[in-house]
Amino acid sequence: GFVVYWSRNKDLRLDDNTALSYASAIAQDLKLPLLYLHIFSIGDYKSHDRSPRRIDFQLRQLAYLRKRLHDLDIPLLTITQESRRKDVPRVLCEKLEEWGAVGLYANIEYEVDELRRDTEILERAREARETGEGWRGKVEFFKDFCIISPGELTTKQGKPYSVYSPYQRAWSEKINSHLVDYVVQHNGPVIANDPSTRKHPVLGPMFDHEIPTAIAGFELEGGEEEAKVMRHLWPVGDGITEGIMDRFMKTKLRPAKFFDPPLEGDAEEVADPKKDSKIGQYREGRNRVDWDGTSHISAYLAAGFISPRDCIRRAYEISGGRELPGGRDTGIGMWCQEVAWRDFYNHVLATWPRVSMAKPFNLKYDETIEWATDDDDKKFQAWVDGKTGFPIVDAAMRALKREGYMHNRCRMIVASFLTKDLLIDWRKGEKYFMQQLLDGDLASNNGGWQWCASTGTDPQPYFCRIIVQRIFNPASQSEKVDPSGEYIRHWLPELKSIKSKAIHEPSKTMSKKQLEDLGYCMPIVDHSKARTKAIEAYKTAAASA
Ligand code: FAD
Numbered sequence: 309g310f311v312v313y314w315s316r317n318k319d320l321r322l323d324d325n326t327a328l329s330y331a332s333a334i335a336q337d338l339k340l341p342l343l344y345l346h347i348f349s350i351g352d353y354k355s356h357d358r359s360p361r362r363i364d365f366q367l368r369q370l371a372y373l374r375k376r377l378h379d380l381d382i383p384l385l386t387i388t389q390e391s392r393r394k395d396v397p398r399v400l401c402e403k404l405e406e407w408g409a410v411g412l413y414a415n416i417e418y419e420v421d422e423l424r425r426d427t428e429i430l431e432r433a434r435e436a437r438e439t440g441e442g443w444r445g446k447v448e449f450f451k452d453f454c455i456i457s458p459g460e461l462t463t464k465q466g467k468p469y470s471v472y473s474p475y476q477r478a479w480s481e482k483i484n485s486h487l488v489d490y491v492v493q494h495n496g497p498v499i500a501n502d503p504s505t506r507k508h509p510v511l512g513p514m515f516d517h518e519i520p521t522a523i524a525g526f527e528l529e530g531g532e533e534e535a536k537v538m539r540h541l542w543p544v545g546d547g548i549t550e551g552i553m554d555r556f557m558k559t560k561l562r563p564a565k566f567f568d569p570p571l572e573g574d575a576e577e578v579a580d581p582k583k584d585s586k587i588g589q590y591r592e593g594r595n596r597v598d599w600d601g602t603s604h605i606s607a608y609l610a611a612g613f614i615s616p617r618d619c620i621r622r623a624y625e626i627s628g629g630r631e632l633p634g635g636r637d638t639g640i641g642m643w644c645q646e647v648a649w650r651d652f653y654n655h656v657l658a659t660w661p662r663v664s665m666a667k668p669f670n671l672k673y674d675e676t677i678e679w680a681t682d683d684d685d686k687k688f689q690a691w692v693d694g695k696t697g698f699p700i701v702d703a704a705m706r707a708l709k710r711e712g713y714m715h716n717r718c719r720m721i722v723a724s725f726l727t728k729d730l731l732i733d734w735r736k737g738e739k740y741f742m743q744q745l746l747d748g749d750l751a752s753n754n755g756g757w758q759w760c761a762s763t764g765t766d767p768q769p770y771f772c773r774i775i776v777q778r779i780f781n782p783a784s785q786s787e788k789v790d791p792s793g794e795y796i797r798h799w800l801p802e803l804k805s806i807k808s809k810a811i812h813e814p815s816k817t818m819s820k821k822q823l824e825d826l827g828y829c830m831p832i833v834d835h836s837k838a839r840t841k842a843i844e845a846y847k848t849a850a851a852s853a
Contacts, residue, residue: 310511311335312404314414315346317358318453318749319612320369322376322498326452329495331413340410341505342498343514344377346370348388348523349396355421356750357742360526361538361712362611365746368544369613371519380500383514388523397428401436405443407510412445415452418654419750420661454651455490455616456482458658468659470669470765475655476648480634483620491617491624491632541711542607542746549605549614553622556603557581561589564600566707566798581626582640590639594646597704597715598794603643606747607713609650616651620644653755656765663754666735668763676849677763679733687730690832691722692740694799697823697831699811700786701725703799712746717789723760724780728842729833734761762846775846779839786812802827 313331322328328344335342353363374384387403389396404412412433416426426449436442451457461478462468469475483490505511528534559576561584579585586593586601593601608614623640624632633641634648656663663669680687687696694702694709704718714722719741726737738757742748758764762775790796793811797804803811803826810817820830 309338309408309410310341310343310508311338311411312343312345312409312413314400314412315344316415316417317352317366317611318417319415320346320366320373321613321615322373324495324615324618325415325498325612326450326495327413327415327448328498330448330450331411332498333496334411334413335501336499338410341501341508341511342382343409343511344373344382344384346384346386347396347400348386348520350388350390350523350525351394352421353523353526356419357739357748358526359712359743359745359748360528361534361744361746362607362748363523363526364528364535364538365542365544365607366611367519367521367523368539369611372544374519377498378515380498381503381505382498382501383505383511383517384519385514385517386519388520394425394428396425397432400429401432401443404445409443410445412447414449416449416457418453418458418658420664423658453612453616454654455479455620455647456651456655458655461655468655469652470656472649472652472765475652476634476645479648479651480632480644484631484634487624487631491621494617495615537710538712538746541713544613549608549618552603552605552608553614553619555586556605557587557622557626558585560584561586561593561599561601563792563794564598566795582638585639587623587626587643588639590643591636593639594642595717595789596791597717597789598792602716604713610747610749610752616647619647623647649755650752653751656755657751663758664750668761669758669765670763672850672853673761673763673846674853676853677733678731678845678848680731684730684732687832688726688732688736691726691730691732691737695829696725696833697815697829698725698782698786698835699796699800699803699814700782700790703790703796706799708741708744712744714745715789717785719756720760721780721782721785721789723757724778725782727757727761728779729782729835729838731838731842731845734758734763776843779842781835781839783813783816783835800828 311331311334313328319325332342370384370386377384389399430447432442433444433447436444456479461475461482469478506515555576558578558581560579580588582588590601593599605614605619609616609619620632623644627633627640632644634644635641636645656669660669668674690696691701691705694705696702700718701722704714704722708714723734723737726732727734734757738753741753745753755764760778762778786796787809796811803814806814814823814828815830823830
């Protein structure tokens with residue numbers, strides 16, 4: 309027999325991994341070898357609009373993990389499951405029985421279909437134990453993806469939090485009252501198998517198993533050129549996540565270089581983590597898209613190449629190690645609050661599964677907003693292509709296409725633009741983001757889109773005000789987030805010659821002909837008219853609910 313760790317799409321690492329650490333300890337106790345198993349579930353990828361870039365990133369990481377695991381005499385096997393995801397429990401249990409595995413250990417995924425899949429596996433194993441037919445090993449699922457897992461925090465009345473600020477305060481308090489459990493303590497390391505595993509009748513041949521280099525149907529759109537860009541910007545391997553965190557926490561905030569691969573580029577100037585480093589200056593730096601002010605760790609966190617605990621453990625260490633800062637008055641505290649958003653949106657996803665079924669959190673807006681019709685596909689395409697005539701929107705959309713990443717402030721601007729200026733259904737934007745982002749994650753992406761579309765977890769009495777507040781004026785936002793204009797100049801080289809503030813709204817000072825001569829276009833909507841129309845559409849929706 310042997311023990312199986314089933315790696316998911318969100319926990320692709322060996323260090324500080326709850327289920328893997330547990331499986332490894334059990335294998336040691338039972339004096340059995342460990343198998344690292346990964347299933348490519350094509351049905352899941354399709355239904356979650358998983359981006360080919362994210363899949364390529366995973367494949368690269370799996371190839372890297374395979375090497376590290378082989379050094380520990382642990383085989384890594386991948387299985388590609390083509391048919392629908394509901395077949396995964398059956399196929400997996402059949403395999404486990406055929407192999408003679410004694411236990412299956414994995415981390416919980418909070419998406420509703422994934423929870424159903426895991427429940428079915430538990431049911432199958434239980435039934436098999438009762439009937440004596442089928443695979444009847446031990447199955448256990450672990451909390452790992454969040455720092456504070458869904459269900460662990462409730463209001464004083466025992467209800468789930470539906471608003472971020474009180475959630476975040478409770479999140480900080482809980483962590484600080486259980487620092488050892490949430491921050492200090494690591495999961496134990498993966499323990500090597502006995503070298504004789506290489507001769508094991510079932511596991512031995514698995515050492516020859518190669519990780520696929522692509523998954524059919526999910527090839528990178530831009531072929532070799534795109535593969536090169538992705539590998540350059542988002543490397544995998546030894547010391548990568550450590551390097552990204554060090555760069556964020558220990559080097560000086562500086563203008564963006566759009567953006568260097570995390571570990572290359574100019575030598576970074578060493579800085580004080582609490583003062584002039586990127587994290588030290590995060591309160592200001594995070595709002596500037598022309599500065600390199602955020603961590604760029606999201607893709608690694610979303611796919612689990614680094615544990616979320618590891619992120620805040622570092623913040624805790626550099627802050628002096630007495631408590632985890634959570635306030636808005638320091639850069640470190642502010643950054644920890646951002647990491648808390650990730651837990652919050654996973655909590656929302658697990659508590660109100662309708663959000664993963666294309667429903668708004670706020671049911672007032674379920675089927676009540678009159679979104680633009682299909683005739684507006686042209687406008688959607690202009691948004692996708694970065695050809696709306698609003699430079700900050702276009703720059704951000706081109707960055708997304710090229711790099712699989714977009715700065716948070718820009719995500720908010722382009723999402724507000726799509727849902728309010730163009731009145732296009734947020735679900736279209738959510739889907740497109742998932743297809744392009746390297747850090748695409750259902751909970752955070754859905755949460756971000758619903759926040760921008762004002763259909764999400766907002767304090768209810770203020771919802772009208774929130775709609776008005778979240779109609780961003782692209783030109784004034786642009787001046788705020790890209791005051792130097794360098795972000796726009798980088799991504800829209802056709803506007804490079806505009807050196808003044810006019811770059812934020814060139815249509816104000818230039819004619820259609822002048823813009824066309826530069827290779828740019830006039831705005832596809834009038835922002836102030838669009839704003840009035842959006843407020844009306846939301847008011848009508850709320851009244852008709
Ligand atoms: P930092 O500023 O360094 O933040 C550190 C980490 O905290 C991030 O890596 C991320 O894991 C987490 N975080 C920060 N802000 C948020 C937030 N608002 N919500 C949830 N987690 C947050 N983030 C994703 O990881 N995946 C997504 O698919 C995603 N889609 C988004 C869609 C929209 C419309 C919006 C407005 C935001 C979205 N975000 C998403 C949140 C945020 O934009 C990114 O996490 C952030 O830009 C990543 O850059 P960073 O790692 O440098 O962030």
